[in-house]
Amino acid sequence: MDWILLRGLTREQAHWGDFPHQLGAAFPEHRFHTVDLPGTGVHFREPSPDAIQGIRRQVCRSVSHMPRPFSILALSMGGMVALDWAQHADPGEIQHLVLVNTSSGFSPPWxxxxxxxxxxxxxxxxxxxxxxxxxxxxxxxxxxxxxxELAKRWYSIQRQRPVSRGNAYRQLKAAARYTPAGSRPLPDALLLASQGDRIVNWRCSADIESRWQWTLKLHPDAGHDLPLDDPGWILKQLESWLPDA
Structure with a gap:
């Protein structure tokens, strides 16, 4: 099974650090591909759309060569792109969906x-x-x-592939305006949320779980960047949730 990994606001594939390798070691029968959103990473010279739907369309084009079906693990704004993708995908195109500390218009702005x-x-x-x-x-x-050393690494990433201020604001605008369609795109998905998240309230994931009866797991003290704070916990949740793990 091929997996697509999507990061969030102004972040790119290098910000995953060692996490993709940890996924590969834990699930050797799966293949994990880090994909950049427009305006970031390998696409840092491109303008980012200011709507999640536009970002999703460009991401879809960038992976059009990949065999279907595949699965998606996405963090923060990347989760919005993944959710919008799942709602517009062909039947059977997306097999598994894992959303980490994401939010949507199902929740209040605060x-x-x-x-x-x-x-x-x-x-x-x-x-x-x-x-x-x-x-x-x-x-x-x-x-x-x-x-x-981690701060230096992130500084180096930004020096090599700088995200423009315009792209940052367009991504922020896209995230702020996003509301999914009302229909549930998959029978189940895994929602991972940090109760210690100081940016997005974990209740945003709970609102999605309540609406669509998806699986929700809460981390007690990690921050918004859950793959950075406790990657081992994510691996354990995937092992428990994936039917073929």
């Missing part, structure tokens, strides 16, 4: 982005000192101590 995080995120997007900005993003999205 849950989709905690009020205290709004000014912090806007200041971060406008900040020009790259190293300090990337370190502060880590401090906001992770609930673990931030090693200097």
């Amino acid at each position: 849950h989709r982005m905690r009020p205290a995080s709004w000014p912090k995120i806007l200041r971060l997007l406008a900040r020009r000192e790259l190293f300090e900005r990337e370190r502060d993003i880590l401090r906001l999205t992770s609930n673990r101590p931030v090693p200097l």
Whole structure:
């Protein structure tokens, strides 16, 4: 089974760190592919659409060569793209869907982005000192101590493939406006949420679970970047949930 991994707002495939390799080691019969959203990573020179539907269409084109069916594991805004994708996919195209700390228009705005995080995120997007900005993003999205080497790595990513301020704001606009269609795209999906998330309230995942009776698992203290804070916990949830694991 092929998996597509999607990151969130202004983040790219390199921000997964070692997580794809950990997935491959835990599930050797599966293949995991990191895919960048428009405006980030290998597509950093391209303009990002300002709607999730437009972002999803461009991501679909970038993986049109991949065999179907496949599965998707997506974080934050990437989860919105994955959910929109599942609702527009051909029957049987997407086999498994795993959404990590995502949100949608099913939840109130103050849950989709905690009020205290709004000014912090806007200041971060406008900040020009790259190293300090990337370190502060880590401090906001992770609930673990931030090693200097990790901050340097994220700084290097931004130096090599910078996300423009315009693309950052267009992605933020797309995420803020996204509301899924009302129909459930799959009989089940795995929703993973961090109760310690300081950006998105875990109740956003609970709202999706309540609406569609999907499987919800809560981490007690990880931050928004759950794959960074506790990748082993995600692997355990996948092992329990996947029928062929």
